[in-house]
Amino acid sequence: MKKIIILAIVAVSALFAQVNEAVEVPYISYEIKMGKGFETVDANCLMCHSFGYIINQGPQSKDFWYKKTIKMIEHFKAPITKEDTVIITDYLFQHYGNGKLK
Amino acid sequence: MQRRDFLKASVAASAVALSTSAFAGITTQPIDSRKPSKIAFPEKKPLITYSDRPPLLESPRETFSRSITPNDEFFVRWHMPDIPTYIDTEAYRISINGLVEKELSISLKELKNDFEQVEVTSVLQCGGNSRSAFKPIAGGIQWGSGAMGCAKWKGVRLSDILNRAGIKKDAQWIGFNGSEKAIYYETPNFVREMKLDELDDHVIVAYEMNGEDLPYLNGFPVRLIIPGHYSDSWVKMLSNITVTKEYQSLFFMDIAYRVPDNATESETPEKRFKTTKPIAIMNVKSVIGYPTNETVVYHNSHVVVRGVAWDDGHGIKEVLVSIDGGKTWNTSILEKDVDRYAFRGFRFSFKPTTYGKVTIMAKAINRLGEEQPLAENVLWNHGGYKYNGIDTVTIEVV
Numbered sequence: 001m002k003k004i005i006i007l008a009i010v011a012v013s014a015l016f017a018q019v020n021e022a023v024e025v026p027y028i029s030y031e032i033k034m035g036k037g038f039e040t041v042d043a044n045c046l047m048c049h050s051f052g053y054i055i056n057q058g059p060q061s062k063d064f065w066y067k068k069t070i071k072m073i074e075h076f077k078a079p080i081t082k083e084d085t086v087i088i089t090d091y092l093f094q095h096y097g098n099g100k101l102k
Numbered sequence: 103m104q105r106r107d108f109l110k111a112s113v114a115a116s117a118v119a120l121s122t123s124a125f126a127g128i129t130t131q132p133i134d135s136r137k138p139s140k141i142a143f144p145e146k147k148p149l150i151t152y153s154d155r156p157p158l159l160e161s162p163r164e165t166f167s168r169s170i171t172p173n174d175e176f177f178v179r180w181h182m183p184d185i186p187t188y189i190d191t192e193a194y195r196i197s198i199n200g201l202v203e204k205e206l207s208i209s210l211k212e213l214k215n216d217f218e219q220v221e222v223t224s225v226l227q228c229g230g231n232s233r234s235a236f237k238p239i240a241g242g243i244q245w246g247s248g249a250m251g252c253a254k255w256k257g258v259r260l261s262d263i264l265n266r267a268g269i270k271k272d273a274q275w276i277g278f279n280g281s282e283k284a285i286y287y288e289t290p291n292f293v294r295e296m297k298l299d300e301l302d303d304h305v306i307v308a309y310e311m312n313g314e315d316l317p318y319l320n321g322f323p324v325r326l327i328i329p330g331h332y333s334d335s336w337v338k339m340l341s342n343i344t345v346t347k348e349y350q351s352l353f354f355m356d357i358a359y360r361v362p363d364n365a366t367e368s369e370t371p372e373k374r375f376k377t378t379k380p381i382a383i384m385n386v387k388s389v390i391g392y393p394t395n396e397t398v399v400y401h402n403s404h405v406v407v408r409g410v411a412w413d414d415g416h417g418i419k420e421v422l423v424s425i426d427g428g429k430t431w432n433t434s435i436l437e438k439d440v441d442r443y444a445f446r447g448f449r450f451s452f453k454p455t456t457y458g459k460v461t462i463m464a465k466a467i468n469r470l471g472e473e474q475p476l477a478e479n480v481l482w483n484h485g486g487y488k489y490n491g492i493d494t495v496t497i498e499v500v
Contacts, residue, residue: 022188023144023318028154049183052153056244064239071241075357 028052037091044080044088045072054092061100065092126370127482131494133234133246134395138162144187145317147174152243156180156282157319161248163495167391167408169437169447170223171251173312178319179228179249179333182282186339189323196263196307196324200277200345203268210323213309217258217266220306222329223441225252225412229332229359229381233486235477238371240486247389247493252410252445255327257308261301264345273345274298278326281339294335295349296328304329304415304443307340329443330415332381332487334359361483368481383414386474387490388421388448388466397497402453407434409493410445411466419469421448427461428476428492434464454499461496 030051032038045054057068066089072078073085080088139151143159152158159178165171191210198206227250234244243249264276277295308327309316316322321338328336361367362375369375388411399405407425411418417439422431437447454460467473477491 024187025154025157025185026141026143028139028141028151050153050155052151053156053158053243056152056158057239058244060239068241 030055033095035091035095037087037094040084040087041091044078044084048072048076048078055096057096059096059098060092061098061102062089062093063102065089065097068092127368128237129235129477129480129482129489129491130237131235131477131491132232132489133244134163134495136160136246143178143319145174146176146178146319149175149177150246150248155183156185158243159319160245161251163246163248163389163394164391165248165251166389166410166445169252169410169440169445170312171253171445173253173314173317173320176226176251176253176311176317176320177228177249179243180282180319180338185282187318189318189339191323194323194341196340196343198263198267198343198345200343201270201273201347202264202345203270204266206263206267208263210309213258213307213324217262219256220259221254221256222304222306222327222443223252223254224304224327224329224443225250225384225445226327226333226336227384227412229334229487230485232489232491235480235489235491236482236486240482240484242486250389252412253311254313255306255308256310256313257306257324257327259303260305260307260326260343261303263307263343264301267345269298269345272347275346275349276301277342277344277346277350278335278337278340279342279344280321280325280337281341293350294337296335298345330383332359332384334381359485359487361485361487366481367488368483370482371484374484381485381487384412385488385490386413386418386466386468386472387411388464388474389493390462390464390495393462393495393497395495395497397495399454399497399499401457401499402455405452405454405497407450407452407462407464409448409464411448411464412443412445413466413468413472415442417442417469418446419467419471421446422465422467423448423450424463424465425452425454425460428463431465454497457499459496460499461494463492463494465492 069085069088136150138148142148150160157178161175161177165175195207230242231249232247275295279293306327309324324340325338326336359381360378362369363377363379390409392408411421421434423434424431434448434450465474474492480491
């Protein structure tokens with residue numbers, strides 16, 4: 001999962017651009033805990049944002065992860081099935097859970 | 103004014119909330135233990151990094167010992183993963199359309215040459231700055247206190263641009279789009295709207311930040327600057343301005359960036375308040391830049407506490423500093439007032455006369471007499487917005 005891109009920033013002083021070519025946003029390699037259900041998270045949750053966006057929430061309850069997944073579906077129209085919602089909640093709770101159901 | 107009543111009410115209400123419900127939301131100091139990552143993003147020094155797609159970077163505490171935030175330390179917040187990484191400055195246009203007499207398509211050259219150029223030094227703060235103070239967790243990025251900065255912005259008044267286009271009589275709303283895009287076609291795009299009658303001459307379309315081009319990650323080549331307001335509507339890579347009569351219902355307007363519409367702007371996790379309002383203008387706040395929670399100093403050495411204070415533009419009257427955990431408060435020295443919307447630097451020197459832990463606190467008071475509450479007296483809201491508790495650092499004296 002290590003894809004770190006070296007940035008080339010050229011300091012040219014153009015009329016109106018201190019960076020005169022495309023910038024590259026580096027890839028960050030997050031420490032992702034492997035386990036049952038990860039493929040489902042990989043397939044469903046990393047399309048719109050990085051893993052960092054998810055784990056920044058810190059350890060949370062099962063209910064929290066379930067509701068977060070539902071929020072992605074309702075607010076952001078994430079195309080996630082009912083079965084996958086359950087698998088994702090279980091994975092997140094097991095690896096990024098705080099032990100509490102609610 | 104409003105905010106003063108709010109403070110009084112908030113103290114009382116929190117006392118009630120704590121005694122009646124074990125599940126009431128509480129607030130503490132925001133998380134302050136994260137370190138800049140090893141990887142630097144384009145045009146930036148390494149910053150605290152939450153996500154690469156979209157890029158989310160926070161400035162460390164040390165940044166706030168100065169009242170102008172350097173461009174390479176300025177925080178970064180995008181909503182969508184697909185952000186332009188190249189801008190053709192010759193071809194770039196800002197379109198102004200909708201209920202206008204004459205549609206415009208303004209090039210960067212025209213923006214810089216055909217309008218009056220103005221400058222404003224203003225704080226840019228995410229409404230969710232310090233969100234990690236709220237428990238239970240409030241939805242969104244768990245920022246510490248570095249989702250903010252203050253820069254000198256140069257650009258053109260939005261009102262001058264709109265006047266050139268000529269606003270039609272029944273126009274009421276202005277919508278702004280940036281160039282960031284969602285990956286999935288059904289995800290709502292990040293579009294913001296502003297009521298035309300809220301527009302004042304301080305709102306500018308800026309192309310320069312601290313005398314340099316805007317960094318890409320801060321919205322190159324142009325972004326909106328709305329001094330005094332939280333940065334949710336400071337649209338980056340501004341490409342389109344549409345004037346309308348009706349308000350367009352949008353996710354990022356109707357659901358995000360809103361607080362409970364009651365006097366204390368608060369609620370409890372079990373009992374959400376039904377109606378909400380936009381987070382709008384900033385409340386009075388200050389942050390200590392030095393020392394930090396890791397500082398170790400010698401007994402009897404000279405320590406200079408430095409930090410920044412700001413509000414929505416009324417201006418800072420004073421910043422009080424406590425070096426005994428809040429028992430007594432001392433007046434600090436304020437830096438020159440560069441702009442009513444800018445960070446006001448403060449400093450306070452002292453010599454620690456005890457050994458061990460010393461807790462330093464800073465409390466800003468604005469010209470309306472509004473002051474920061476203690477962290478535990480900030481009331482909970484589900485979005486974790488508008489935290490402005492008194493900042494605290496604990497140093498060690500050896």
